[in-house]
Amino acid sequence: MKFVDTLHFARHAATGYPLRTALSILAMAIGVASVVVLTALGDGARRYVVDQFSSLGSNLVIVLPGRSGTGGFNPANAITSTPRDLTIGDAAAIQRGSAVRRTTPVTVGTSEISFGGRLREVMIAGTTAEYVLIRNFDIAQGRFLPDDDWNRGAPIAVIGAKVREELFGATPAVGQLVRLGDRRVRVIGVLKASGSGMGMNTDELVLVPVALAQAIFNTNTLFRILVEARNRESIPAAKAQALDIVKQRHNGEEDVTVITQDAILATFDRLLGALTLAVGGIAAISLAVAGILVMNVMLVAVAQRTGEIGLLKALGAPAHTIRNAFLCEAAMLSATGAIIGYFLGVLGAALIRYAYPVFPAYPPSWAVVAGLGTALATGLLFGVMPARRAASLDPVEALMKH
């Protein structure tokens, strides 16, 4: 039997039973469409997060104390075993870099805050006026830390929205004196509720001048120095300058790590990429289910057309001709379903983009290729068994079932 005739015969056979054919095509279409839509959602989430990150202080460079990463063995490390701490002076010095717009020191610790008999544990961040600019925070009440000498630890604090609610309830917070560790500080502002951000929940944060925090924690070191580059292009320059300045101040020892927002972004990118892959994998299960349905449909077709198979054998069709005809029919069902499903999926993704214009739900091309490929492969794979069964039927018995 010629290939064209096999195709023709299989198409005739498939269209001869429209309901059964339509149902198996629908199952395959749903499988492929779900792969396309779900990966579009996953990849859309990835793009969305990356976009949000880049719009939100993407020019950030972060200096951490201690050398981490792959610097290799440095003879200097062998002499001085402990890295030099980051200081307020380092932060102020980085400010001089030409690619640096602003910088702020951050020191972090936990302590108790109490007011009017209420007491809770809070995370305290010692920082400066620049912090609110770098992190794009909004102030709900009062004002932020004043722009004065970084080494002057005025007894003032800006508290997170949740801290305010828990300590003060309905009474006004701004202007009140609270006890923070063993200090009495005056609340000068309240942050706007924003939920979590970059690992720290700002709603449960208390911000104080960096020198005050250092005094509370009895230390002169910093947790981080946040550096904002002048623009996106100057991030590498700002990174190099920050490193250079700190190195000079630390007697030529490279004992700090400088990371950029891009590095964090890349991590998120990888994480959400893996998520998309996982979601796509889950959706692929529906393809396997569709494949099993195609097998069922083909088994029913073999049972229903037993008499016809007997006839084909009587007319001189060898076993492989019959097998190919049924395999071809299974492949047609899967392929048609896959193509329809692809267009349904693309349409679905377009509808999501239409409903949520901010959400870039485009199906990634690898997912489309993998989805279509899996659909065809499962269809063929699950078509083999029914086709073999058809080919191995005994012609005499098959002819009697008519």
Added chain:
Amino acid sequence: MPLIELKGIERVFHLGDSTVHALAGLDLAIEPGEYVAVMGPSGSGKSTLLNLLGLLDRPNAGTYHLEERDVTTLTPNEQARVRSERIGFVFQSFHLVPRLTAAENIALPMILSGLPASERKSRVEQALANFGLENRAGHRPDQLSGGQRQRVAIARATIMQPAMLLADEPTGNLDRHTGEEVMALLESLNQNGVTLIVVTHDQVLGARARRQLAMEDGHLKHDSSLPPSPFPLPGQ
């Protein structure tokens, strides 16, 4: 040179614990161009004989020579090829493919054997004309009368120009008048040289053949081409 030569054919079916000898020690020779009726009650082995002759079934013992070639030892694919080229089947229930038109049903054996479309087309047109089906070419089986369906089936059976036609109760599903027409058609094909073997339990129909074979319990009880047997068939 006989077209068909059967020697010592045995066919045994196992039904549960019991064994049924559908054919036992059967010897038979049929010359090219013969018109043979195989008769006998149901269960006598006449259908099994037809399936064996049509290479749809294999004997448990014995040899079958078709055109001097031992076909019992052929592989299934080789047997399929012999069926395709040398044997035409006509069934009681027509066995037309319901979704295909009359013309497509007639073309089916040629499609299966891989003949080019142009040759198929001309042969189908010729067949439609020969069997008086010109204005039924595009009709599906459910739009045809019983006689027309069997004519389509006979056109399909002969389209590959086989050496023999095996007809299993070809008039069983037809009224007397249409059955008469179909038999006349088959006989005219036989007159043009095709060996015709008809299985029937209808005595009148069987009597039309030039040679009658009477089967009983898997044995050939009577062969009209041989000297009269001591047990003549009733009605003869």
